Amino acid sequence: MIKNFKNIDSIFKSSYESFEEEPSEHLWTKINAGLDKQDMARYKKGIIAWKRITLFLIFVMTIYVLYDSLLRNPDSGRTVSGKRQSPNGSANPMNAMPMGFVGLPSNGSPNYFNSTKKGKLIAAVLYIPAESVQIVAIDSMPIRMPDFLGLVLYPKALKPDKGLLENGRAGKDNLIKPNLFNPYWSVSALASYDHVMYRLDDDLPGDSKENIENRENHKASFSFGISADWNFKKSWALQTGLVYSHVLVGIGPQKIYASAESSGDVSYRYITSSGYAFIKPGLVNSSVGDSLNTATANHHLVFISLPLKIKHQFGIRRFSLLPSAGFAANFLAKATISTVVMEQSRVESVTITKLNATRQAYLSLDASLGLQYHLTRRTTLSMEPSFKYAITSMTHNNVVNNYPYSIGIGIGAQMSF
Amino acid sequence: MLSRTPILTDQRKLIKACIAGDRISQAALYDLYARKMLGTCMWYAKNKEEAEEILQDGFLRVFRYLQGFNFKSSLENWMRKIMINAALHKYRSKARLNIVQRFDWTQEYFGVDGTVLNHLEARDLLKIVQKLSPGYRMVFNLYVFEGLKHREIAKILGIAEGTSKSNLSDARLILQKLLANHNGRLKLKIDR
Numbered sequence: 297m298i299k300n301f302k303n304i305d306s307i308f309k310s311s312y313e314s315f316e317e318e319p320s321e322h323l324w325t326k327i328n329a330g331l332d333k334q335d336m337a338r339y340k341k342g343i344i345a346w347k348r349i350t351l352f353l354i355f356v357m358t359i360y361v362l363y364d365s366l367l368r369n370p371d372s373g374r375t376v377s378g379k380r381q382s383p384n385g386s387a388n389p390m391n392a393m394p395m396g397f398v399g400l401p402s403n404g405s406p407n408y409f410n411s412t413k414k415g416k417l418i419a420a421v422l423y424i425p426a427e428s429v430q431i432v433a434i435d436s437m438p439i440r441m442p443d444f445l446g447l448v449l450y451p452k453a454l455k456p457d458k459g460l461l462e463n464g465r466a467g468k469d470n471l472i473k474p475n476l477f478n479p480y481w482s483v484s485a486l487a488s489y490d491h492v493m494y495r496l497d498d499d500l501p502g503d504s505k506e507n508i509e510n511r512e513n514h515k516a517s518f519s520f521g522i523s524a525d526w527n528f529k530k531s532w533a534l535q536t537g538l539v540y541s542h543v544l545v546g547i548g549p550q551k552i553y554a555s556a557e558s559s560g561d562v563s564y565r566y567i568t569s570s571g572y573a574f575i576k577p578g579l580v581n582s583s584v585g586d587s588l589n590t591a592t593a594n595h596h597l598v599f600i601s602l603p604l605k606i607k608h609q610f611g612i613r614r615f616s617l618l619p620s621a622g623f624a625a626n627f628l629a630k631a632t633i634s635t636v637v638m639e640q641s642r643v644e645s646v647t648i649t650k651l652n653a654t655r656q657a658y659l660s661l662d663a664s665l666g667l668q669y670h671l672t673r674r675t676t677l678s679m680e681p682s683f684k685y686a687i688t689s690m691t692h693n694n695v696v697n698n699y700p701y702s703i704g705i706g707i708g709a710q711m712s713f
Numbered sequence: 714m715l716s717r718t719p720i721l722t723d724q725r726k727l728i729k730a731c732i733a734g735d736r737i738s739q740a741a742l743y744d745l746y747a748r749k750m751l752g753t754c755m756w757y758a759k760n761k762e763e764a765e766e767i768l769q770d771g772f773l774r775v776f777r778y779l780q781g782f783n784f785k786s787s788l789e790n791w792m793r794k795i796m797i798n799a800a801l802h803k804y805r806s807k808a809r810l811n812i813v814q815r816f817d818w819t820q821e822y823f824g825v826d827g828t829v830l831n832h833l834e835a836r837d838l839l840k841i842v843q844k845l846s847p848g849y850r851m852v853f854n855l856y857v858f859e860g861l862k863h864r865e866i867a868k869i870l871g872i873a874e875g876t877s878k879s880n881l882s883d884a885r886l887i888l889q890k891l892l893a894n895h896n897g898r899l900k901l902k903i904d905r
Contacts, residue, residue: 304888305857308842311835312858316752323765324743330773331739591736636736645737 325589325638329549332592336546343516350489353707357669357677479528481713484537486680487520488706492543496569497689497697504695507550508569512595515544519704525607527712533607535620538600543700545569545595547633552590554582564588568595569698570631571651571691577637577644591643593635601626603662616676618666624684627657653694660686660700668710676710724788732780739776747772749789750796756854757800759843771799797859801869804847833895841891849884856881 492514496505523537545568552564552575562582563574577588605622633648664682671677682704689697730738751768758764774795782791842850851870855861856877863881867874 304885304892307833308838308888309857311838312753312756312854315755315835315839316748317755317761317764319747319751319768320765323747323769324740326769327743327772328736328740330769331736331776334773334777335734636740643737643740645735 324643328591328636328638328643335592339515346489346516350705354679477530479526482525482527482533482710483713484523484525484678484708484710485520486523486539486678486706486708488518488680488682488704490517490519490541490543490702490704492517492700492702494569494686494701495699497699498695504567508567508696511548511550512569513546513548515546515594517541517543517702519601519706521601523603525710531609533609535603535605535607535622537603539603539624541599541601541626543597543599545597547593547595547635549592550590551587552637554584554586554588556584564637566590566633566635566648567695568633568651569691569694569696570595570597571654571694573633573648573651575637575646575648577639577646589638590646591636591638593633595633596630597628598630599626600629601660605662605664607666614670616666616668616670618668618678619664620666621661621663624660624662625657626660626686626690628654628690653691655688655690655692658686658688658690658700660684674712676712678708678710680706680708682706725784728779728782728788731776742775743772746789746792750792753793753796754800755839756842756858757797757850759847763803767796767800767803770803771796774799797855801851804851805871833892837895841888841895844891845884845887849880849887852877852880853884853888 494514496509498505519539519541521537521539523535523539525533525535527533547568550567552566554562554564556562557574561574561576562584563576564582564586566573566575576582582588601624603622603624605620607618607620610617631649631651631654633651635646635648637644637646662682662684664680666678666680668676668678683702684704685701686699689699691698727738727742731742747768750771751764754764754767754771755761758767771792775792778795782788842853845853848870852866855866855869856863861869863874863877866872866877870877872880
């Protein structure tokens, strides 16, 4: 008879410590699905964090721009003509800052004044007798104010021409060339967060389109690149460049079936919107018609794009608005799919690096609306919402035709030469 | 165009790969410990189905918190604690512990033959523990299997320390009764 509880306890405890039980076969599949959900939740958290960072940066940038434009330097950005010209032209807001005051009294002898406001030079004015009116420029930056005959603002450090001060006439190098525009190049770097989607058309009969749409969902995608603008007119530019785009597509679990390849080998056919692949897991000896289950997959697509766009520019003080439209050739550089194949409780990871029925390139229509802020005479910051829409399919002879499109928001910087 | 990730055998590498989210390594970790962990969960559950629910939740917690594992204790013990927490969470969320109440049987004595106990297998003992109500089972398991004190059990289960003590006492009496019933059947078997 057992009266001692500790004896019972120890018997139960030893059984507890040694006991093992075989789990059901489907249990890992459930855990796997749960892990997918966790990954998705983590991914969404990441997206929210990035959105917050982006909003914060936009907020900080807005505050800086407002502070810089309205409080710190209220006179900056004022142009005489109201038109932005080339970086070497006159209307760049930074260059319109008057720096000093020069006067020639009626007796013709030169005189020089500094007019300051809060310790800064604010105006450079040259009075010239009416009979010898000269329009003068220094450093190729003429700003003419016709209402004040002979009134010239010097945008840079005041270095009155020696001949001008002595004779009341401008030197040869300082003579104005009215309305002159020199075409110039500018180079931009841009990074963009893209929300990519696609339009699928059935290429082959069947319900593949609905299945694929239900199975696939696009995740965070991004692109970055450099572009070169040929500013051939004051407000017009041609743009080209190279853009690297990374597209991530999440693919849900699916059942894949074994079929014979053209070589006679039997492989499982894994179908996606951007092509299909044959895989041969080592788990099973497959014969035609067999099936396997796959877990969720990550499908990475990398494109190198070559855009050609035309750009128009509207300038308002330090800001410019740049709508642009054009085409892009998008070259598929890489396509990979990582997934796990499951056979009962056994699993095997599979990485697909080659897709069939995928075109090497497709054409897209590109449009964007850039907002630029001129930091200095040559550098600008920009924010650029953009839209891309494929006009040719990126697949051929796949179960569906795939026309990707995307909406993006990018930030970047531009340097003019 | 196919590549396969080899199953990692080194535990530290395996853990790192699991933290990185490598699904094949996570499956390998599952394969290594699923039997043992389900063995643990069975004692905290009413039946195998419920134990598998706990195991599923437990493994999801393991993969979520694996980066917090500091290698100071064994991975198996750490995972076992996670499983027990998952079991406690399950019962708390379903408010099953509320049924813990005073055992109102008379202090009847149930005799158990020690020689017969030696013939009981772990599975038989498990079935007996599974017959306990969830509240009694939790207190008994935490006290006997995990070595917790009544103060700690009371805190974990959100009950009074006195309730924990009385539940343990009741659980033991019930177990004795169940063992006595089992004893009779088993004795017949042995005698034959």
